[in-house]
Amino acid sequence: MVRVFAAVAITAICSCVSEPLPVGQTISVGTADHGYLHDPVRLEDRGDGYRRVRPGEGTRFGTPTLVGAIERAAREVADAFPGGHPLRVGDLSAPHGGAHSRHRTHRTGRDADLLFFARDAGGMAADGHDWLRFDHLGLATLRDRVFRFDEARNWHLVRTLIMDDHARVKWLFCSNELKARLLRYAARYEPSPQAVVRATWVLHEPRRGDSHEDHFHLRVGCGSNERTLGCREQAPHWPWLSDTASKEDSSASDAASDAYLVRWLFAEEHVDQRRDIAGRRFDPAAQPTSIVGRQVGQLLVFVRRAPDQYARVLGKLVRQGGDR
Numbered sequence: 001m002v003r004v005f006a007a008v009a010i011t012a013i014c015s016c017v018s019e020p021l022p023v024g025q026t027i028s029v030g031t032a033d034h035g036y037l038h039d040p041v042r043l044e045d046r047g048d049g050y051r052r053v054r055p056g057e058g059t060r061f062g063t064p065t066l067v068g069a070i071e072r073a074a075r076e077v078a079d080a081f082p083g084g085h086p087l088r089v090g091d092l093s094a095p096h097g098g099a100h101s102r103h104r105t106h107r108t109g110r111d112a113d114l115l116f117f118a119r120d121a122g123g124m125a126a127d128g129h130d131w132l133r134f135d136h137l138g139l140a141t142l143r144d145r146v147f148r149f150d151e152a153r154n155w156h157l158v159r160t161l162i163m164d165d166h167a168r169v170k171w172l173f174c175s176n177e178l179k180a181r182l183l184r185y186a187a188r189y190e191p192s193p194q195a196v197v198r199a200t201w202v203l204h205e206p207r208r209g210d211s212h213e214d215h216f217h218l219r220v221g222c223g224s225n226e227r228t229l230g231c232r233e234q235a236p237h238w239p240w241l242s243d244t245a246s247k248e249d250s251s252a253s254d255a256a257s258d259a260y261l262v263r264w265l266f267a268e269e270h271v272d273q274r275r276d277i278a279g280r281r282f283d284p285a286a287q288p289t290s291i292v293g294r295q296v297g298q299l300l301v302f303v304r305r306a307p308d309q310y311a312r313v314l315g316k317l318v319r320q321g322g323d324r
Contacts, residue, residue: 028063028097028108029230032219037097037109041067043089049078050087053115059091059100062109065220066092069167070112073160077117081153084125088115090215104208105219108231110170114216116178117153121146125153131214136177140214149178151185154216158182159195161218162202168241170233172202173217179203198240 027038040061045052050070052060074087090113094100097107105111116134120126126147132140138149161169174182182203186196205211221241222231 026063026109027226027229027231028110028222030108031232031234032105032108032111035097035108035230035232037061037063037093037095037107040093040095040097040109043067043070043092046086047071047074049074049076050089053088053090053113059094059102059106061095061097062092062112063220063226065166065168065223066110066112066218069161069164069169069218069220070114072164072167073157076160077153077156080156081125084117084153085127087117087157089113090115110220110222112218114157114218116215117150117157118147119150121148123148125150133214134175134178135213138178138181149181151181152189154178155182155185155190157216158199158203159186159190159192162198163192163195168221168223169202169218170221170238170241171204171217171219172199173204173206173212173219174215175211175213176205178213179205198238201236201238 024039026041029035029038041064043052043060043062045055045060048071070087070089074089077087078084091100091102091106092112093106093109097109100106115131118126118132118140130142132142132147134140134147134149138151140147140149158172161167161172183196183199186199190196206217222233
């Protein structure tokens with residue numbers, strides 16, 4: 001009976017593949033929690049700006065998109081903050097993906113755990129080799145030592161990942177309290193309003209399982225060639241990851257641009273929707289149906305919760321919106 005069930009399960013996964021998988025090409029087949037990994041890429045135990053938490057252990061495989069995103073982001077943070085400790089990288093996927101004893105997901109090479117950057121009580125960069133659980137004050141304790149959440153380096157990691165055109169970052173799971181700290185920091189210091197808008201959506205506390213108080217859970221999306229070979233990803237589909245959007249085609253990228261969001265927010269014909277969005281306080285059970293409406297709703301919530309910190313970014317968005 002077990003063999004029959006296993007055969008049915010494998011058949012169900014493989015049924016989404018429209019043609020034989022090419023030899024030598026990495027393909028993520030299925031969804032993050034139900035699938036496998038074909039011809040994966042290995043993340044080395046150490047590289048520029050990163051170290052693996054479990055060197056030598058086999059949960060180190062992913063797609064080129066995932067592995068490349070980690071390597072580029074770690075290198076960028078190390079270059080921006082010289083002399084600090086490297087990014088600690090936890091689990092990716094097993095050599096062929098599939099179920100893993102430590103994870104419900106991590107099955108198709110598109111997930112990775114990234115430990116938070118930390119500072120010690122004196123403000124110096126601390127080695128993040130331990131899984132430190134940070135509270136709403138950004139503090140963690142371990143063996144009578146106190147650590148602080150490093151907003152500067154953690155934000156630089158986030159903004160590097162979400163602004164990387166090749167990374168296709170779908171989610172960066174973390175707790176709501178740490179998300180708030182990162183967005184407050186970004187509102188003060190981040191020069192790119194688009195990075196703040198993207199982070200508002202991509203940073204997310206998952207509804208099920210761990211609240212992610214001790215690490216980022218990075219998930220990347222499928223490339224267009226992978227989707228034709230069985231890679232599947234659930235909604236939402238961020239407009240800036242659209243295969244048809246390009247920097248030269250303003251009509252395709254309007255939904256992802258800050259100026260478009262600002263024009264939508266202040267347009268007279270949207271006054272009723274704007275009032276409705278603000279009144280709902282971004283209730284997940286009553287979200288606006290359009291991606292633009294949801295983005296504006298989240299922006300309004302952020303403005304209401306942190307008006308002083310967000311004023312600079314919002315002002316820049318308004319100026320940009322008026323110039324176009």
